[in-house]
Amino acid sequence: MTEMRFREAVRTAIAEEMERDASVLIMGEEVAQYQGAYKVTEGLLDRFGEKRVIDTPIAEAGFAGIGIGAAMVGLRPIVEFMTWNFSAVAFDQILNNAAKLRQMSGGQLEVPIVFRGPNASARQVGSQHSHAMEHFYTHIPGVKVVAPATCADAKGLLKTAIRDDNPVIYLESETLYSLKGDVPDDEDFTVPFGLGRVAREGSDVTIISYSRIVHVALEAAETLAKEGIEAEVIDLRSLRPLDEDLILQSIAKTHRAVIAYEGWPYGGVGAEIVDRIQRMAFDELDAPILRVTTLDYPMPYSAALEQHCIPQAPRIVEAAKKVSYRE
Numbered sequence: 001m002t003e004m005r006f007r008e009a010v011r012t013a014i015a016e017e018m019e020r021d022a023s024v025l026i027m028g029e030e031v032a033q034y035q036g037a038y039k040v041t042e043g044l045l046d047r048f049g050e051k052r053v054i055d056t057p058i059a060e061a062g063f064a065g066i067g068i069g070a071a072m073v074g075l076r077p078i079v080e081f082m083t084w085n086f087s088a089v090a091f092d093q094i095l096n097n098a099a100k101l102r103q104m105s106g107g108q109l110e111v112p113i114v115f116r117g118p119n120a121s122a123r124q125v126g127s128q129h130s131h132a133m134e135h136f137y138t139h140i141p142g143v144k145v146v147a148p149a150t151c152a153d154a155k156g157l158l159k160t161a162i163r164d165d166n167p168v169i170y171l172e173s174e175t176l177y178s179l180k181g182d183v184p185d186d187e188d189f190t191v192p193f194g195l196g197r198v199a200r201e202g203s204d205v206t207i208i209s210y211s212r213i214v215h216v217a218l219e220a221a222e223t224l225a226k227e228g229i230e231a232e233v234i235d236l237r238s239l240r241p242l243d244e245d246l247i248l249q250s251i252a253k254t255h256r257a258v259i260a261y262e263g264w265p266y267g268g269v270g271a272e273i274v275d276r277i278q279r280m281a282f283d284e285l286d287a288p289i290l291r292v293t294t295l296d297y298p299m300p301y302s303a304a305l306e307q308h309c310i311p312q313a314p315r316i317v318e319a320a321k322k323v324s325y326r327e
Helices: 006-022 046-048 059-071 084-098 151-163 215-228 242-254 269-280 305-311 313-323
Strands: 002-005 024-028 051-054 078-081 114-119 144-148 168-173 180-183 196-201 204-210 231-235 239-242 257-261 290-292
Touching: 002 006, 006 151, 006 180, 006 305, 024 059, 046 051, 046 257, 051 084, 051 305, 059 078, 059 084, 078 168, 078 204, 084 114, 114 151, 144 151, 144 290, 151 168, 151 204, 196 215, 204 215, 204 242, 215 231, 215 313, 257 269, 257 313, 269 290, 290 305
Parallel strands: 024 051, 024 078, 078 114, 114 168, 144 168, 204 231, 204 257, 257 290
Antiparallel strands: 002 180, 144 239, 196 231
16 A cells, blocks of 8 residues: 555556557546646656647537447547536537447447546636536446545546546546555556445434545535444445446435535435435435535636535535434
8 A cells, every 4th residue: 555645646647558558548628748637647648658648729629439449449538627617628529429329339339438627626616617517427328437535546446447448538637646545556446336335324314425525415414423323334446337336225224314515406416316315215214315515506716616516524414413303
């Protein structure tokens, strides 16, 4: 094990896979000469050269399309979006090309491509840079969607994504880039898709989350424990495919659920989880399922209003107490 920051774990995964497989390359805005907008790709240009670490123009639809074409002819591109909000410009490429070509070609074409970059809120970057975009992409058959919360998972999930023969949406949190954690040194360390983890054991209420909000949920769980409520925190890690079994096993133990995530409340990943729980574990529930989300507004620029909109530990505590009838 080596302690490293989240951004270093992502960089390590990319570098190890580029060393292992000559067909892996990375492209995007400022990934080469500038060493990455968030320094995730620092040092890769010197190590692998400009044919495999490629700066692109500010034209997401264009370089996403180039990446998809490269994947179709045998390469394994990693396409970095400076922020996932900008992927909206390339949405047609992901929806109508990356996700559909394998099925539309009768399996003759594979699209082994990874789209990655920072997702959801940062710090006062305004409403056009603060979307939680996973809800758009989990809706699409043909892509896989993952969102790591720890440094080890940042490495393991990305290596799995790069080796996958299908398009993968890999969602980082800008606010986690400086997070420190132990990361396995094994160059073959991977984390399977569709396998969540129990971040904290508990018996009274299940808090389901992913990415940065896992850490907020753990903070809430510590507060709840002081009031005699033991919360189990589930880190989904993979949003499509989803670890349905882990969720249902936890509900069978706690009989209560709170789902916490960044993103607006209307529809989305949380609504999908609510549907699965009520269909498959209705008789296990002792209370309605509650969601704690970003408020239903475009994100304000004001620091105070921004923090008010984003899920915070006290809101998760309040929801957990409500489903526990401990208000």
